[in-house]
Amino acid sequence: MSRSAPFGAPGEARGVLAIKPFRRLWISLSLSSLGDWLGLLALVALAAVLTRDLDPLTRSYAIAGAAAVKLGPPVLLSPLSGLLADRFDRRLTMVAADALRGLLYLSIPIAGRLDWLLIAGFLAELAALAWTPAKDAALTDLVPKKKVPQAARLGLLTAYGAAPVAAALFALLASLSWLIGAALPGGRAPAGDAFLNPQADAALYAAGVVFVAAAVTAWLLPASRRESLETPPTAAPKPSASAATREVPVAPPPDNERTTPLRTTDPLANERTAPLATTGGHAAESNERTAPLATTGEQAAAGDDRTAPLVPAGAEIPPGPELPPGPGAQRPAKERFRPENLLRTLWQGGRFAATTPLVRGLLTGMAGVFPAVAAVAGVGRVHAAGLGAGNAGFAVLFGAAFAGMALGMMAGPRILRHLSRARLFGVGIAASGLALLVTGLIPNMALAAVLVTAAGVAAGVSWVTGLTLMAQELEDDVRTRTLGYLSAVARAQLLLVMVAAPLLAAAVGDHTLRLGELTYEFLGTGAVLLIAAVAVLAAGFLAARRVDTGADVPLRRELFAALRGVPLPADTAEEERPPGTFIVLEGGEGAGKSTQVGQLSVWLREEGFEVVSTREPGSTKLGMRLRALLLDREHTGMSARAEALLYAADRAEHVSKVILPALRRGAIVISDRYIDSTLAYQGAGRELVREEVERINEWATGELAPDLTVLLDIPPDEGLARLGGSTDRMEAESAEFHARVRKGFRDLADRDPARYLVLDAREPAEEITRAIQRRLRPILPDPVPKDAEAITGMLPTIKD
Ligand SMILES: Nc1ncnc2c1ncn2[C@@H]1O[C@H](COP(=O)(O)OP(=O)(O)OP(=O)(O)O)[C@@H](O)[C@H]1O
Numbered sequence: 001m002s003r004s005a006p007f008g009a010p011g012e013a014r015g016v017l018a019i020k021p022f023r024r025l026w027i028s029l030s031l032s033s034l035g036d037w038l039g040l041l042a043l044v045a046l047a048a049v050l051t052r053d054l055d056p057l058t059r060s061y062a063i064a065g066a067a068a069v070k071l072g073p074p075v076l077l078s079p080l081s082g083l084l085a086d087r088f089d090r091r092l093t094m095v096a097a098d099a100l101r102g103l104l105y106l107s108i109p110i111a112g113r114l115d116w117l118l119i120a121g122f123l124a125e126l127a128a129l130a131w132t133p134a135k136d137a138a139l140t141d142l143v144p145k146k147k148v149p150q151a152a153r154l155g156l157l158t159a160y161g162a163a164p165v166a167a168a169l170f171a172l173l174a175s176l177s178w179l180i181g182a183a184l185p186g187g188r189a190p191a192g193d194a195f196l197n198p199q200a201d202a203a204l205y206a207a208g209v210v211f212v213a214a215a216v217t218a219w220l221l222p223a224s225r226r227e228s229l230e231t232p233p234t235a236a237p238k239p240s241a242s243a244a245t246r247e248v249p250v251a252p253p254p255d256n257e258r259t260t261p262l263r264t265t266d267p268l269a270n271e272r273t274a275p276l277a278t279t280g281g282h283a284a285e286s287n288e289r290t291a292p293l294a295t296t297g298e299q300a301a302a303g304d305d306r307t308a309p310l311v312p313a314g315a316e317i318p319p320g321p322e323l324p325p326g327p328g329a330q331r332p333a334k335e336r337f338r339p340e341n342l343l344r345t346l347w348q349g350g351r352f353a354a355t356t357p358l359v360r361g362l363l364t365g366m367a368g369v370f371p372a373v374a375a376v377a378g379v380g381r382v383h384a385a386g387l388g389a390g391n392a393g394f395a396v397l398f399g400a401a402f403a404g405m406a407l408g409m410m411a412g413p414r415i416l417r418h419l420s421r422a423r424l425f426g427v428g429i430a431a432s433g434l435a436l437l438v439t440g441l442i443p444n445m446a447l448a449a450v451l452v453t454a455a456g457v458a459a460g461v462s463w464v465t466g467l468t469l470m471a472q473e474l475e476d477d478v479r480t481r482t483l484g485y486l487s488a489v490a491r492a493q494l495l496l497v498m499v500a501a502p503l504l505a506a507a508v509g510d511h512t513l514r515l516g517e518l519t520y521e522f523l524g525t526g527a528v529l530l531i532a533a534v535a536v537l538a539a540g541f542l543a544a545r546r547v548d549t550g551a552d553v554p555l556r557r558e559l560f561a562a563l564r565g566v567p568l569p570a571d572t573a574e575e576e577r578p579p580g581t582f583i584v585l586e587g588g589e590g591a592g593k594s595t596q597v598g599q600l601s602v603w604l605r606e607e608g609f610e611v612v613s614t615r616e617p618g619s620t621k622l623g624m625r626l627r628a629l630l631l632d633r634e635h636t637g638m639s640a641r642a643e644a645l646l647y648a649a650d651r652a653e654h655v656s657k658v659i660l661p662a663l664r665r666g667a668i669v670i671s672d673r674y675i676d677s678t679l680a681y682q683g684a685g686r687e688l689v690r691e692e693v694e695r696i697n698e699w700a701t702g703e704l705a706p707d708l709t710v711l712l713d714i715p716p717d718e719g720l721a722r723l724g725g726s727t728d729r730m731e732a733e734s735a736e737f738h739a740r741v742r743k744g745f746r747d748l749a750d751r752d753p754a755r756y757l758v759l760d761a762r763e764p765a766e767e768i769t770r771a772i773q774r775r776l777r778p779i780l781p782d783p784v785p786k787d788a789e790a791i792t793g794m795l796p797t798i799k800d
């Protein structure tokens with residue numbers, strides 16, 4: 001029932017582009033991104049051209065080398081970015097880096113040598129390493145703090161949107177090659193040759209000119225503000241495509257969310273809860289307290305938390321972790337931006353990913369579709385040549401993969417609306433793998449273009465579905481780590497696959513199979529696509545098993561119904577979840593649950609929602625009597641089972657009379673206690689068998705589960721002390737009983753971190769309210785104005 005925030009309203013782009021200096025920066029970034037993608041295509045194409053008379057293996061080495069010099073530095077040398085960050089004037093750095101890249105690209109076709117192609121391509125990427133932090137800092141310097149997230153999203157959209165544009169331009173230049181060939185100095189190969197030279201030359205000249213134009217535009221930017229030099233680059237995006245391998249930092253949260261978030265259930269954390277404090281000192285105050293959240297400085301240094309995966313246009317950029325202060329803030333040099341350390345991210349993320357099946361499933365699936373796109377990019381040039389299509393064909397395949405992906409991401413939420421998102425995720429990955437499989441098997445250029453587009457669309461659908469599932473199921477902190485890891489995996493994959501694919505294709509070689517009269521051309525590149533397809537299908541299968549859990553309806557049946565655009569027949573569909581949102585506050589005595597229920601109700605009503613705040617036991621007529629029975633000290637010694645059944649009876653009445661009717665109206669229900677209280681008090685506290693208590697409660701509630709459970713964690717003595725005077729039957733229980741209850745709650749949160757937000761209840765009430773608000777926003781019904789939604793349809797966006 002929880003809905004992810006929609007994102008990406010066009011009005012948002014207009015809003016930031018209205019800021020003149022940012023508009024210039026954006027033009028410069030767009031040109032750089034275009035030059036970057038064009039450069040990648042042209043380098044690979046020219047490497048093929050220059051080795052056209054050599055054996056296939058050497059040609060593959062050349063192509064792999066061209067991909068490696070373009071993709072390797074951003075992945076492997078990113079620490080250099082950190083060394084260069086903020087050392088020089090950012091505007092001049094951008095100008096110099098773009099101008100240098102332009103000159104290097106212009107020099108490559110003039111030299112017409114493979115060794116210079118590799119050297120110049122590598123040098124251009126080194127220049128890009130200096131350009132990236134300068135551009136990030138310029139972005140935060142030129143837009144008001146509040147608009148940085150919008151600017152970041154637009155930058156991201158531009159970076160990936162430039163890929164199909166570059167492919168189209170490359171294809172156009174390739175198609176006009178006979179004209180260009182006559183005009184350019186590089187017109188060396190005969191017309192009609194699949195490895196025709198002028199096409200790649202023209203693209204390199206174009207890339208060079210585009211970079212020079214980017215440098216000129218950057219020159220027109222306002223000069224850096226002196227104080228900005230003290231500002232670390234924030235998590236703005238890195239619109240340079242650089243073949244999509246540079247990290248894309250998470251958009252910063254809106255201003256009002258810039259308080260350090262509370263530690264939430266995070267499998268990497270040593271303990272479950274942490275204080276709100278941003279300093280380690282605060283945490284050290286009590287050994288009860290948990291490892292503090294990294295200070296902003298630590299986070300800046302850690303770097304890896306600040307990256308998001310390759311999120312093309314229209315994809316959700318989830319709220320990021322806490323960021324360092326905005327422009328102008330004074331920060332010690334040691335806290336300055338340090339870019340991601342890829343190996344550390346892979347190692348830490350891998351350990352974390354192993355902790356929950358859902359995260360494992362999402363990671364397997366989302367990382368698993370990436371080889372599909374990477375393999376097409378890696379063998380595209382040689383595959384197109386094998387199909388007799390040359391550079392134009394390469395551009396078509398490359399553009400089809402990226403344009404398809406962008407299309408899939410935009411259309412994703414609308415596709416197969418009646419299929420559950422968990423199933424759509426698996427189906428998308430499988431469809432992508434199948435399309436790639438057929439592409440590898442049938443050597444036909446026109447069909448390949450259609451199938452690669454289909455593979456891209458399916459990959460895009462599964463990516464955006466995966467992001468939506470993350471937004472729904474994972475709590476911010478966990479999600480940010482997951483995305484950071486995914487980013488690292490995707491970039492490492494792109495580098496590996498693009499470099500290994502042409503070599504593998506050459507090793508397999510092309511073969512003609514004869515069956516009587518029939519001949520079948522089996523291309524080495526086709527074999528690589530087949531292998532990638534099998535990897536994608538395997539990833540889809542594994543991911544679907546982990547993500548799509550517990551659906552009673554066979555996939556085939558649900559899929560056919562969804563393809564016909566109808567919901568499942570009533571007899572097979574699970575009972576429709578009512579449209580409202582169900583939030584529960586849990587915790588021991590005096591933890592502050594009613595206080596938070598009150599605060600959240602006020603806030604949500606102000607936001608315009610219908611809110612029903614309620615509690616257990618005692619929110620119905622019957623419930624009030626049960627509450628009196630249960631809490632009256634007259635009944636001390638009540639049997640544990642009777643107690644559990646009475647609480648369950650109160651709950652059955654509560655769900656039926658109060659909660660469900662409100663949810664059906666679309667209201668937000670906030671309940672002070674629910675099933676987990678019985679599991680903690682009667683299960684852990686009274687030492688009843690948890691599974692039995694669970695079963696009774698599932699029956700009592702018709703398995704109605706909350707969308708979010710906030711656990712306010714507090715040592716029992718501190719909570720009870722807050723309540724002061726008279727105690728009821730439960731409060732009067734022993735310290736051991738209350739300790740078991742506390743542990744019971746924490747164990748429940750550990751078992752299902754996606755549904756829990758665990759907070760330290762000793763923090764000030766207002767801070768706790770803010771942390772809950774931050775966690776609630778993404779799952780609340782859509783607050784985007786109606787006119788914006790009419791334009792954006794289902795494009796997801798960050799709520800701010
Ligand atoms: N974050 C906080 N820090 C300090 N005191 C708090 C905080 N939150 C609530 N309190 C105070 O603690 C007392 C108990 O709060 P509250 O009634 O909200 O807790 P509760 O969890 O609903 O208690 P109960 O277990 O009785 O249902 C109140 O006096 C309240 O003002």
Ligand SMILES: Cc1cn([C@H]2C[C@H](O)[C@@H](COP(=O)(O)O)O2)c(=O)[nH]c1=O
Nearest residue numbers: 616617647673674677678681682730731
């Ligand atoms: C719902 C529920 C509650 N309890 C206990 C927990 C408290 O001691 C009281 C409820 O009173 P309060 O106003 O929330 O303090 O009942 C329980 O043991 N089992 C339950 O399911």
